[in-house]
Amino acid sequence: MNDCFNASGLxxxxxxxxxxxxxxxxxxxxxxxxxxxxxxxxxxxxxISNINxxxxxxxxxxxxAICYKQSCDTYQQIGTVLAGxxxxxxxxxxxxxxxxxxxxxxxxxxxxxxxxxxTKMDDKVTINQTxxxxxxxxxxxxxxxxxxxxxxAGHKLTPxxxxxxxxxxxxxxxxxxxLKVAVFSTGDELTLPGExxxxxxxxxxxxxxxxxxLQKCAFEVIDLGIINDTPAAIKDAFLTADAKADVVxxxxxxxxxxxxxxxxxxxxxxxxxFWKIAMKPxxxxxxxxxxxxxxxxxxxxxxxxIVTFMKLVSPAxxxxxxxxSLGELNSEKANKLTAVTTTAIKKxxxxxxxxxxxxxxxxxxxxxxxxxxxxxxxxxxSMSKANCFIVLSADSGPVPEGSQVEIEMF
Ligand code: AMP
Ligand code: MG
Numbered sequence: 001m002n003d004c005f006n007a008s009g010l011x012x013x014x015x016x017x018x019x020x021x022x023x024x025x026x027x028x029x030x031x032x033x034x035x036x037x038x039x040x041x042x043x044x045x046x047x048i049s050n051i052n053x054x055x056x057x058x059x060x061x062x063x064x065a066i067c068y069k070q071s072c073d074t075y076q077q078i079g080t081v082l083a084g085x086x087x088x089x090x091x092x093x094x095x096x097x098x099x100x101x102x103x104x105x106x107x108x109x110x111x112x113x114x115x116x117x118x119t120k121m122d123d124k125v126t127i128n129q130t131x132x133x134x135x136x137x138x139x140x141x142x143x144x145x146x147x148x149x150x151x152x153a154g155h156k157l158t159p160x161x162x163x164x165x166x167x168x169x170x171x172x173x174x175x176x177x178x179l180k181v182a183v184f185s186t187g188d189e190l191t192l193p194g195e196x197x198x199x200x201x202x203x204x205x206x207x208x209x210x211x212x213x214l215q216k217c218a219f220e221v222i223d224l225g226i227i228n229d230t231p232a233a234i235k236d237a238f239l240t241a242d243a244k245a246d247v248v249x250x251x252x253x254x255x256x257x258x259x260x261x262x263x264x265x266x267x268x269x270x271x272x273x274f275w276k277i278a279m280k281p282x283x284x285x286x287x288x289x290x291x292x293x294x295x296x297x298x299x300x301x302x303x304x305x306i307v308t309f310m311k312l313v314s315p316a317x318x319x320x321x322x323x324x325s326l327g328e329l330n331s332e333k334a335n336k337l338t339a340v341t342t343t344a345i346k347k348x349x350x351x352x353x354x355x356x357x358x359x360x361x362x363x364x365x366x367x368x369x370x371x372x373x374x375x376x377x378x379x380x381x382s383m384s385k386a387n388c389f390i391v392l393s394a395d396s397g398p399v400p401e402g403s404q405v406e407i408e409m410f
Contacts, residue, residue: 181246274297339407340367348398
């Protein structure tokens with residue numbers, strides 16, 4: 001693996017991600033699924049429209065569709081057309097039909113006049129406004145024209161896209177198969193919530209967070225539970241995970257002191273880099289290839305595990321699942337804002353800092369942000385209270401109150 005460390009032996013966040021992304025080969029098997037089940041799935045084939053949307057010229061208003069005649073302001077009504085109907089006869093200049101929103105425009109009509117701007121006496125309709133030909137007509141194909149590429153391959157489908165598919169009459173889509181992601185936590189001290197806590201033990205919190213983040217992105221999760229810190233248990237977990245999944249994510253056991261078993265086992269069964277990443281929180285991180293899957297080893301500290309997942313694993317999973325990088329970069333940028341910090345922030349140059357913070361908009365309409373007071377990598381409440389990261393670049397030092405800082409909204 002092409003590792004590239006700075007003078008202090010740390011790998012920058014950007015290079016770590018570059019390393020990861022350049023190693024990955026997207027898992028691109030297709031399947032055809034019901035469009036109703038396709039939210040958050042990635043299209044594997046561009047979607048071309050077979051029809052015009054709207055399918056015919058139709059009325060944008062309840063009113064009268066008229067066949068325009070110069071200097072005429074009273075029109076002869078010759079019929080009515082509701083949405084779902086079709087009015088066959090061709091209109092002659094000076095004639096009109098009563099029309100409802102969504103109804104197809106009858107032949108010969110060139111404008112729809114809002115009901116509110118008309119006066120009706122028997123079958124004579126007087127227009128009380130200047131007539132602008134073309135008004136209130138929604139033209140066939142004005143939203144989507146037949147033959148248009150509506151969505152490209154690699155697009156992640158949203159709830160609105162379901163409406164788009166439905167409006168095109170499409171009930172099945174071709175998507176990439178869901179990534180299978182195996183997750184486990186390592187540590188003899190880890191206890192499941194609901195169980196009694198032995199002296200020295202703690203409740204395990206990383207796996208529920210990771211699993212729910214993965215499920216939110218429509219990945220298929222294989223939960224392998226808590227694995228004890230013994231070489232046999234760890235090896236067994238890795239082999240099981242590798243046999244079942246495209247991606248294996250573990251937390252704990254990758255920091256220098258206590259990573260021995262994980263390191264030994266992984267060097268036996270895969271090609272794994274143990275990195276120290278220039279980020280705070282989240283220094284220790286492991287990445288590489290097992291026989292069948294990619295492996296991400298997250299630090300055990302709860303905030304470090306979440307932040308490394310968000311910054312390094314999440315983009316990697318998106319890329320593996322076939323999502324086009326264009327959308328990814330755009331959505332990343334869309335989250336970034338500039339804000340004035342209302343707190344001074346302690347920082348030493350060397351690592352990119354992801355401070356957990358609360359951003360708000362002040363009375364002048366400007367973004368302000370305050371870093372939460374406790375920033376330890378084990379302080380999970382800092383993550384839960386925050387609505388953004390303040391991102392301080394690796395080379396920046398302390399930040400005085402009142403400075404402009406970059407924030408990333410969650
Ligand atoms: P490690 O990376 O295994 O050295 O763990 C670092 C710290 O994170 C230790 O305090 C562990 O007890 C804690 N930790 C490790 N895994 C978890 C987990 N799944 N949930 C909560 N805390 C954890
Ligand atoms: Mg541990």
